[in-house]
Amino acid sequence: MIPLFIILLSVLVFAIGAAGIVASRHFVMIILAMEVMLVAATLLAVGFFYYYADGQIVLLLFSIWAIAAVEAIALIAFYQYMLKEESTMDVTKLSGLRD
Amino acid sequence: MVSLDTLLFIAIAAIEILAAYSIFLFRNLMHSAIALSTVFGITSLVFAFLNQPLLAVFQLFIMVGGISVYIFVGVAAPGLARFKHARVGVLVPLSILIFAVLSYPLLSIAFGPQSDNTVQPGGIAGTFSSWLPLFYLIMLLLFAVSLGAILLIKMARAHGAKK
Numbered sequence: 001m002i003p004l005f006i007i008l009l010s011v012l013v014f015a016i017g018a019a020g021i022v023a024s025r026h027f028v029m030i031i032l033a034m035e036v037m038l039v040a041a042t043l044l045a046v047g048f049f050y051y052y053a054d055g056q057i058v059l060l061l062f063s064i065w066a067i068a069a070v071e072a073i074a075l076i077a078f079y080q081y082m083l084k085e086e087s088t089m090d091v092t093k094l095s096g097l098r099d
Numbered sequence: 100m101v102s103l104d105t106l107l108f109i110a111i112a113a114i115e116i117l118a119a120y121s122i123f124l125f126r127n128l129m130h131s132a133i134a135l136s137t138v139f140g141i142t143s144l145v146f147a148f149l150n151q152p153l154l155a156v157f158q159l160f161i162m163v164g165g166i167s168v169y170i171f172v173g174v175a176a177p178g179l180a181r182f183k184h185a186r187v188g189v190l191v192p193l194s195i196l197i198f199a200v201l202s203y204p205l206l207s208i209a210f211g212p213q214s215d216n217t218v219q220p221g222g223i224a225g226t227f228s229s230w231l232p233l234f235y236l237i238m239l240l241l242f243a244v245s246l247g248a249i250l251l252i253k254m255a256r257a258h259g260a261k262k
Contacts, residue, residue: 003210005105006149009112011201012194013138016119019194024123024185028174032135035166036119039142042158050149051213058218061154065161072166076173 006047014040027082027089031075038068108148115141120194123185128174133246136167140238152228153218159238171245 013036020033042064049057082089118137125131139162146155 003213004205005108005112006145007205008202009115009145012116012198013119015194015197015201016116016123016190018197019190020123020185022193023187023190026185028128029123029131029185032122032131032170035135036122036138039138039162043142043145046146046149046151046154049216049218050151051216052211053216054214058154061157065157069161069166069169072169072173076169079174 003047003051006051007044010040010044010047013037013043025090025092027091027094028075028079030091031071034071035068038064038071104148108145111141111144111148115145120190123190124187129171129249132167132170132174135170136163136242139163139167147228147231150215150217150228152231155231156234159234163238164241168245171249 017033017036017040020036021030024030024033042061045057045060045064081087088094115138118134118141122131122134122138125134139158143155143158143163146152146158
């Protein structure tokens with residue numbers, strides 16, 4: 001198997017995540033799209049490490065995983081707040097939260 | 100002649116891409132969360148495919164075991180109502196366009212000599228990869244248990260509402 005396959009897979013998954021951010025207006029869906037983009041980043045990093053790198057990758061991966069975990073926790077906090085406030089989940093109408 | 104490894108990788112990649120698209124195509128938030136967990140799990144499989152069993156297990160623990168459960172319990176379980184899904188007419192063409200733009204420079208790249216790096220699990224005796232199927236089995240069982248628990252809660256709520 002050639003490294004091009006891994007690169008193409010990660011680029012395609014990243015593109016799906018990036019397009020998902022543009023295509024959806026639901027708050028939760030945008031966060032899920034960002035998670036998909038982070039997964040693509042880990043995929044590319046591991047592929048690069050396997051084929052070419054000479055060093056450590058665990059710290060880089062743990063930082064990406066930590067960002068993903070913090071994002072998920074922030075998502076839950078905002079989601080519960082929005083449910084409690086009966087706010088809209090449409091990001092184009094979120095300016096109502098400032099009131 | 101295409102090797103078996105390549106065929107297997109193409110099958111895994113196809114499942115991952117389908118799961119990534121279906122996150123945005125499902126109308127139920129719970130189904131989107133399950134599709135996201137599938138993407139995480141398949142990514143872990145790709146790590147195992149790249150001869151990184153330790154990273155595959157980390158991916159299982161953190162992404163599938165941690166983040167997916169957060170999203171199930173914190174977001175998807177309270178919000179089982181349907182919502183407006185992503186615009187498919189924008190999603191698919193835009194993702195193909197972004198993919199084409201990002202992968203265009205790859206046409207002129209000359210790949211150098213390849214190595215075979217593996218993250219070594221320090222302090223763990225024996226071959227770590229032999230334990231990998233057990234971790235995947237546990238992941239599938241816990242995944243089924245968490246989904247079953249949410250479905251049972253939903254059924255119990257519906258039963259209580261009838262009374």
